[in-house]
Amino acid sequence: MRIDAHQHFWRYEAAHYPWINAAMTRLQQDYLPDDLAPLLAQRQLQGSIAVQARQCVAETRQLLQWAEQHADTQVVGWIDVTAADLGDQLSALRHPRLRGFRHLVQDEADPAAWLQQARVACGIGQLQKHRYVWEMLVTWRHLAETTQFAAQHDRHWLVLDHLGKPDIARGARVWGEQVAALAALPHVVCKLSGLVTEAPHGSWHSAQLRPFIEEALARFGPQRLMFGSDWPVCLLAAEYHAVAQLIDDAVSALSADEQAAIWGNTAAQVYGLTGENNESVFAG
Known part of the structure; x- marks a missing residue:
């Protein structure tokens, strides 16, 4: 199975996406499943995980609606994990295409404090009980606190988005030291995504990011890594094909099984994308 484990859809309204600033004109338009379909086909990708870009349940419902209409789409949505009625909200959102949830922790005034909240811990516990994946969107500045958080929540998969947004200028070795303790936790998986837009000034080259x-x-x-395009956000720095080719070139020396893990088999395992007879959920 070949899967793009991280992309976004939206109908663009400026008020709904305040993080899309005036300089991001490329993102100030609709990006919908029919726009992504030919890009997936060009890279022989069977399906994708549509990840939340707004912190509201309305967007999660919209993503699920699109997923119902497009057999190649599964969803990681948003829910308020601190809500007192989280259980009821989960029941109301239950859907066969809903694979997990994410919160924009990086945008919190104090990401470290947010991760340490008792209400967050309680909420993540409920999500893991229901076998939902939790995606961690943080930057390199809070990888230590993210490690503490992840160590406390080991009943189901946790996913580190965009390699924890490394400080590209400081180099890969520094990032490797920062992420080492988190990577040592066997229930934590990392997305090979978002690198091109982390490069300073949106200017990147393969030799800079490949390390x-x-x-x-x-x-x-390779068994705990997943390819993700971060489309359409990646368009701020690179076209879809260039993002995929960066990963393709970097993993080309691996064995066939190791490459298959990165290009989809790990995502299939983490998100539960096979049925009882190991058939793909994207088949129908």
């Missing part, structure tokens, strides 16, 4: 992929391979191993 981070190699460091991720050394720290997590």
Whole structure:
């Protein structure tokens, strides 16, 4: 199975996406499943995980609606994990295409404090009880606190988005040291995504970013890494094909099984994308 484990859809309204600033004109338009479909086909990708870009349940419902209409889409949505009625909200959102949830921890005034809240811990416990994946969107500044958080929540998969947004200028070795303790936790998986937009000033080249992929391979191993395009956000720095080719080139020396893990088999395992007879959920 070949899967893009991280992309976004939206109908663009400026008020709904305040993080899309005036300089991001490329993102100020609709990006919908029919726009992504030919890009997936060009890279022989069977399906994708549509990840939340707004912190509201309304967007989660919209993503699920699109997923119902497109057999190649599964969803990681948003829910308020601190809510007192989280159980009821989960029941109301239950859907066969809903694979997990994410919160924009990086945008909190104090990400470290947010991760340490008792209400957050209680909420993550409920999500893991229901076998939902939790995706961790943090930057390199809070990888230590993220490690403490992850160590406390080991009943189901946790996913580190975008390699924890490394400080590209400081180099891959520094990032490798920062992420080492988190990578040592066997229930934590990392997405090879978002690197091109982390490069300073949106300018990148393969030789600059490839060491981070190699460091991720050394720290997590191919069985706990997943390809993600971060489309359409990646368009701020690179076209879809260039993002996929960066990963393709970096993993080309691995065995066929190791490459297959990165290009989809790990995502299939983490998100539960096979049925009882190991058939793909994207088949129908």
